Amino acid sequence: MTARILDGKATASAIKAELAVRVAALRERGVVPGLGTVLVGDDPGSQSYVKMKHRDCAEVGITSLRVDLPAEASDADVRSALAELNSDPACTGYIVQLPLPRHLDENAMLALIDPDKDADGLHPLNLGRLVLNEPGPLPCTPRGIVELLRRYDVPLAGAEVCVVGRGVTVGRPLGLLLTRRSENSTVTLCHTGTRDLAEHTRRADIVVAAAGVGGLVTADLIREGAVVLDVGVSRGPDGKLAGDVAPSAWEKASAIAPNPGGVGPMTRAMLLSNVVDRAEALARR
Numbered sequence: 414m415t416a417r418i419l420d421g422k423a424t425a426s427a428i429k430a431e432l433a434v435r436v437a438a439l440r441e442r443g444v445v446p447g448l449g450t451v452l453v454g455d456d457p458g459s460q461s462y463v464k465m466k467h468r469d470c471a472e473v474g475i476t477s478l479r480v481d482l483p484a485e486a487s488d489a490d491v492r493s494a495l496a497e498l499n500s501d502p503a504c505t506g507y508i509v510q511l512p513l514p515r516h517l518d519e520n521a522m523l524a525l526i527d528p529d530k531d532a533d534g535l536h537p538l539n540l541g542r543l544v545l546n547e548p549g550p551l552p553c554t555p556r557g558i559v560e561l562l563r564r565y566d567v568p569l570a571g572a573e574v575c576v577v578g579r580g581v582t583v584g585r586p587l588g589l590l591l592t593r594r595s596e597n598s599t600v601t602l603c604h605t606g607t608r609d610l611a612e613h614t615r616r617a618d619i620v621v622a623a624a625g626v627g628g629l630v631t632a633d634l635i636r637e638g639a640v641v642l643d644v645g646v647s648r649g650p651d652g653k654l655a656g657d658v659a660p661s662a663w664e665k666a667s668a669i670a671p672n673p674g675g676v677g678p679m680t681r682a683m684l685l686s687n688v689v690d691r692a693e694a695l696a697r698r
């Protein structure tokens with residue numbers, strides 16, 4: 414079987430073109446959406462992601478507010494940077510690029526973001542809103558996964574979805590999105606404590622590999638014709654970036670979201686969508 418490619422890069426470009434139109438309409442009304450990023454330290458991965466996010470903003474007309482702090486920034490330094498962005502009217506929404514240096518408490522920092530400016534949808538209040546099915550910004554990668562599946566008409570209602578990985582930014586909230594009435598999927602969340610991973614992944618119509626374990630999902634872990642999304646990124650022993658899905662899985666899958674080129678670009682497009690959604694809500698007031 415040749416797997417159909419769920420092309421996140423092309424889909425993200427189409428979404429950015431749609432967003433550029435919405436931003437132009439906002440600008441005509443004097444509303445200029447702005448995305449803030451707080452980057453603490455010099456982790457090369459984080460630096461490249463933040464750079465990409467600002468490049469995306471420029472592409473659609475969202476202004477950038479970039480706050481870079483040194484790795485040894487104190488808790489107080491980060492708190493004052495967040496307080497500034499919380500009160501800056503030019504900042505529609507912002508993110509705190511994760512991971513933070515170990516001496517900083519990530520959850521405490523995320524809880525300091527004004528929930529209405531939480532462009533990542535990772536503030537406890539917004540994750541709570543997601544549980545309660547109340548409106549609020551959605552976490553970008555889960556939202557990107559659902560959007561990619563929708564745009565390729567992958568059936569979700571009644572679908573058996575197996576999510577591998579229970580991280581806060583992907584695995585844990587993804588089940589909440591997919592079990593909303595609007596998606597109506599049945600979700601199994603697997604993790605390092607799962608007794609027999611294959612028993613669950615082989616049963617699934619859709620497998621979302623978000624464990625950050627290189628090559629974890631091989632052909633014998635999936636059913637013939639399954640849809641597979643490669644989300645997890647890790648560094649192999651050779652220092653090269655690897656996805657969670659092994660090349661062998663491509664022979665059995667009916668469709669694959671590759672890595673790179675799949676969910677990553679969708680994550681970035683959803684970040685922009687969260688900012689534009691909020692700018693439009695503010696313009697309606």
Ligand SMILES: Nc1nc(=O)c2c([nH]1)NC[C@@H]1CN(c3ccc(C(=O)N[C@@H](CCC(=O)O)C(=O)O)cc3)C=[N+]21
Pocket residue numbers: 461462465508509510511512533553554672673674675676677678679680681
């Ligand atoms: N507060 C916060 N929010 C995040 O959303 C967040 C974060 N911290 N920390 C790190 C992870 C990782 N992440 C990615 C975003 C884009 C790509 C992406 O676009 N990847 C391209 C490849 C990019 C390249 O060329 O290296 C692709 O998959 O095609 C990947 C990973 C967001 N994250």
